Amino acid sequence: MTITRREFAVGASGVLLGSVAAPFVRRAGAADSTIRIGVVNSMSGGLAAYAQEGQPAFEYIIKKINAEGGIKSKGGAKIELIQADDTSQPARTATEARRLITEEKVQLLTGTILSAQMLALTPVLDELKMPTLSVWAGGARSNYMFTLGYPYDRGYAQSMHDFVVFLRDSEKFKIKTAVMGYSNYEAGQQVNKFLHEKLKASGIEIIGEAPLDTKAQDQTSAMVRIRSLKPDVVVGLVTPRDGILLHQARYNLNYHGSIFCGGTGGYSDLSLWKDLGPEIGKAVLTKNLFGMTGFSPGAKVDSMQKIITELRDVAKLDRIGQGAIQYAQAGRVLQQVLENSASLDSEALLTAFKKVNIPFGDPNLYVAKPKGLQFAEDRLLVDGSAMFIQWTPDQQQQVVFPKEFAQTAPRPRV
Amino acid sequence: MRQEFYKTLMSPVWLVVLLLAVVVPPLLPSYYLHIVILSLVYVALASAWNIVGGMAGQISLAHSLFIGTGAMLSTALLLKLGINMWLGLVISAVISGVMGAMIAWIDFRFRLGHLSFVLITLAFAEMGTVIVEGWDFLGGASGLLLPQDKGDFLAFQFGGGIGAFWVMLVLAIVSILINVAILNAPLGYYLRTIRDNENAARAIGVNILRYKVAAMVISAMLSSVIGTAYVRYLTFADPYLLVSPIIIIEVVLFATVGGLGRAYGPAFGALLLVPLGEILRGKLGGTLPGLHYFIYGVVVIAVILMTPRGLLPLFEKWFSRARPKAATTK
Incomplete structure (x- = not known):
């Protein structure tokens, strides 16, 4: 079947006329109920x-x-x-x-x-x-x-900060220095600003930054920088795509000199194993790595x-x-x-x-919020906290923080 | 030049445009008024780009840098230093003009071929993106949010909706009239000579550097001014939209479909494709995501295959065929 120019012109005119007429055509009203x-x-x-x-x-x-x-x-x-x-x-x-x-x-x-x-x-x-x-x-x-x-501040940044301090003070991990490893986009930058200040205030020295170029096809250069600085902890907000590239680079360089902790998708998304493959996943996700998340299949909720x-x-x-x-x-x-x-x-x-209020224990509260779900004056969640998980070799998550939801203690550093 | 330009300026068509501009916008629902405003933004941008891309034949992708400078810098100057946005508009336009002159000089100095010019300008556009995303003053990757538009003209506020429509209409008309003026002036002849055969133009004594710089500076400054007005309408200065090469790829597409190098071609392309894209997405995007891209792509491919020189020349041909027939039937 061929379309003549005339037929094409008629069809195209129809599309355009339809577009122009659209505002004047009344939508069939939905029922009142x-x-x-x-x-x-x-x-x-x-x-x-x-x-x-x-x-x-x-x-x-x-x-x-x-x-x-x-x-x-x-x-x-x-x-x-x-x-x-x-x-x-x-x-x-x-x-x-x-x-x-x-x-x-x-x-x-x-x-x-x-x-x-x-x-x-x-x-x-x-x-x-x-x-x-x-x-x-x-x-x-x-x-x-x-x-x-x-929230960038009392959600992402506070949760990451609290976990790092928990590792240092409660679990006796040696954490004195940090490198900010984050996806270099708007949310990553915002969280980084708040987290930087909070960690410094808690006595952790920030010895460098390793922003991850969100358009890069490879994060080896960022990982080489991290390896050269050798901080005790690498922390920041990382997208799933950047996380995959970062973990691949870590595997290629066989680097285990720092603890990696951050969120959310780049550290704790369930699809990470699929994208990295079981060999790389086992080598990097289960060693010295903790991921922030609002959901984990194993959480005690x-x-x-x-x-x-x-x-x-x-x-x-x-x-x-x-x-x-x-x-x-x-x-x-x-x-x-x-x-x-x-x-x-x-x-x-x-x-x-x-006035929204879904208290902790309510069957309609699906996210892990120990204080329940309410909106604060700034219209963000009152409880912006999140959980931290560690991966097991059989690709499962174990919640390690906070105590209310924890299934186990954090695995010691390798 | 003057005769042709004044003939265009005195055309009764402008009266019709003015009448429509007064009557139609208040009748339009908010969403459709937005589409009209968006179409006018792209009419202005495509016409501004046409001075370099259509008349001089230099496919510049660096224009996102100029649009972005107009949008992000004027916003940052207001929010960070308290500089009035009118002044910000002028500062941004001057900086864009200087950057445009630099790019034109690089093109002349290194005798860049068409492909090299495209790649160099793309590199400039990408550099602009990296600078904006990495520099807090310009809002970084998060962008900047302007104060609400309350219609204070002295503060570069036009009251949104109808006010924004008038600003964009004026910019679109000015851009088209600049195209008409240049096309009918010696500068237009020189640019077309350079486009068709640069070596021949040089041989007959055309000052290549001078005219390339002139075209790029006019086009860059105009793009920057449109960028400032556009961001005022959007209120949110989004680096991923305003400094991204994607915006200029869209502009090139509209100009190509409409008719490159013609005064009204790019405007024609934008007026057809912007509403088509928006309405298709609105109607199909929620239920069949991605289909609107497909239909839009098919329409663009069909147009380019049927009329490689653009739609406007095709319409002109049809019109000129129809006119003698009408005359003879009389």
Whole structure:
């Protein structure tokens, strides 16, 4: 079959006319008993891994809420999810949010929304006054944005600092010097700033920095620098991709002179073994390495264990990592906001966000938060703490910190 | 030059544009107004780039450096040193002009071929990215967030929405008119001579360095000014968008699809492709992620295969064919 120029012109005109006419075509209104939630995710592009893992868990929780009678305080209203793809570009997060709010008339917004996307989204949320829950942002600049992400300061930096000090003071590891080894992107830089100060204040000498170029195909030069400085500990926020390259370089150089501890994906993602292979994984992940994480299959948290089992056996998800748990938690937070909100208007929803409280021990608390889940004045989590794990040769994780969730003591230095 | 330029300037088309500009934006929903503004940003950027890329035939990828300078530097000057953004705009534009002149001089001094020029300018763009991401003053990898736009004109605020539309419309029109002016001035003839055969141009006495520097400086300064206005609209100065070579690759694509080297070609390309890309993503992105890229790619490939010189020449051809027919039927 051939397409003539005329046919092509007609088709192309159709596409363009459709685009132009779109704003004037009225959307078939959703039933009154439906609450529309806009979900801006990076479904394509460099950050797609977050949503690809998290979105199925989120959809499962929402379906479950609907199946159990919807939002009871709103007459059993069902939640409808309206999806959008920001292609991993912050400017497009803002564009898609604007579309969801003004065209799709969503009542709440959520999604991966990492820190750069959070910043790009800020003016849109302030302008359109849309209550929003970010699954991963490390900060919240708009008054309408709340986030489940670890705060840079009291989340990532504090957790890493506390663990290093725990190793030194409680487990008697010799830790006097540190090199900051972090992925050189916005979150990595932010966490590094806070962590640097905290470690110095605790008497640990920072003898150098080894920022990991996020575009590099190899991290050997960073590892050579670390080897030449030979610090007691290498610490920082590392992305999964940089982590894989760093561990490969460590294996190639056969370097075991420092303790490596950091988070999150680059040290504790369940996919690390698959990408590194069992030989490299065993050689580097199980020796002198501890990873920060908000989720571990072995953590002593009943509700976390239950949701893992449910997502695996009922929802039949094959990827259940930190991303899936974080998104599942977002579903429960949104449920509580909608249940507790006096109405569905912006200010009422905002008030309900401020009152969110999922205490430790609640079956709907899936993440490991000893103080439960609440939002502070800055709209970040009150308890931003995380766990630290060590890997076993059979590719399992053991939680070693904090005490509440620990399965075992940290393995001594090799 | 003057006759052609003033003829364009006095064209009744501008009255239609002005009428549409007054009537349509207030009627548009916020999302579609945003797409219009974004289209105007790219019309301006593609037209600014066309001076170097289309008229002089130098495929410069360094323009992200100029856009980024306009965006990141003016924002940093305001946030870190309290310098008014109008002044920041001027400072950034001057620095971009100087950088543009340097690149043009390097091109002339080392007689870079087309490929070498592309690679050198890409290297400059990457250097710009590395500097911005590594320098706290410019916001590092985290970028910078401008204060809310409250419409204070003296503070380079236009009130968002409609205000931003007018700013971008003015910039787009100015960029197009500069293209028209250059194309009909001796500078335009010299640039096209250089593009078609640089050695021949040199042989007949064209001052290559002078005209290459002139084109690059005008284009760089214009790109920088557009960058400053764009960041004011976005509010968030995102280094991964504004200093990334990806932005300039998009601009090159729009200019190529519209018609390189023509005054209205790049604008035409941007006006078609920006809304198409945005609306396709909006309609398909959530349910079928990635499909919008595929459809967009197919449309671009189809256009380039059907009309390698761009869409505008094709439309002009159709138009000129249709006109005599209309005349004879009368």
